[in-house]
Amino acid sequence: MSKTKKEQIFDAAASTILKEGLSQLTLQQVAEHANMTKAGLLYHFSSKEELIQQMNEHAILCFRQQLETYYETYKHEKAPYVRAYLLATLHDLDMQHTTQLCTSMLATMSFDDALLQPWRAFYAEFKEKAAEEISDPALSQLIRLACDGIWFSEMFQLEPLKREEKNLLLHRILHLLEEG
Template identity: 30%
Template sequence: MRPSKRHEILDAATRVVQREGVTTLTYESVAAEAGMTKGGLLYHFPSREELLLGLHRHVAQNWELALEAQAGGTAQELSRDERFRAFVRLSQNPERAELLLMLEASEDPVANAAWDEIFARWAPQPPEVPEPAVTGDTEKADDDAAESAAVQRFIARLAADGLWFYEALSTERLDPRLRERVTEEIIALAQSAQVPAE
């Protein structure tokens, strides 16, 4: 199936951001990259804001497809540990466009929603920390253990994010063996977070 013009435009916009950054994303730069006229681009994206929002959604969807390929299934088909393992493994090879767009989206709630939905499906979310209880019963101990496990999984997620940012921003590339070892340690940290049996 031939990709739609809209898809071709968004692929071209991704290449522009990958190569030159978000600030260089103009109708002219995207039209030149896509091999079309500015008028043709305006037909599909009447404003730069619509182009940028479409680009956020496009790159986020591609990122989720890469997560699914890494994991061997959709988020709904996989366990929490399988989803997180794919999330960490994908953090080993960040794309500059993903990083730049995620950073840019942090100040735009509409654009950020495209990324937040995917993070919610694939990565541990910040746990809620309840007010301290004064009871000393078994239920409180189970609550404490569950909270501790959720915090540990979230720490592993922060470590995966850190690996991703390091790989995207550092001029020094990690030795592949070290990167793999760090990845395995992050995965082990998340998997060792045990929730008490019900």
């Protein structure tokens, strides 16, 4: 499936951050990485803040779509939402969507605390839905923090896990979910 122009710009922004650092995230740099003019970029995003905001919204939307797909598949299993969250995390990592997710979060943390609000709302939603499915709050937080840890190790390249290690970890957590 071909990417929209905005998705190409999001990829260029992520590439800019990864290759040159967050300090080099300028609309001009993003435009160059997207093979377009700055005016063309400004047609889609009026500011760097708007670019980062929409990058975050897009990353969350993509993850939510995967989450909903897995939820539908496992809605008759134990803790379907939490199971879907784990599997969507694994899928996201396998499909390399993590780069965009991580770079949008990193850019948000460094640029404007208010831009973290969509992430805060997403995590609050997870906590609420996980509490409905799992009676042990420590287990639901263990699951969320394990998924976050995998993403953050990818984001900061802190000994990121190999694919097999991620699979093993997430499947072990699924086993804990079945036991709990």
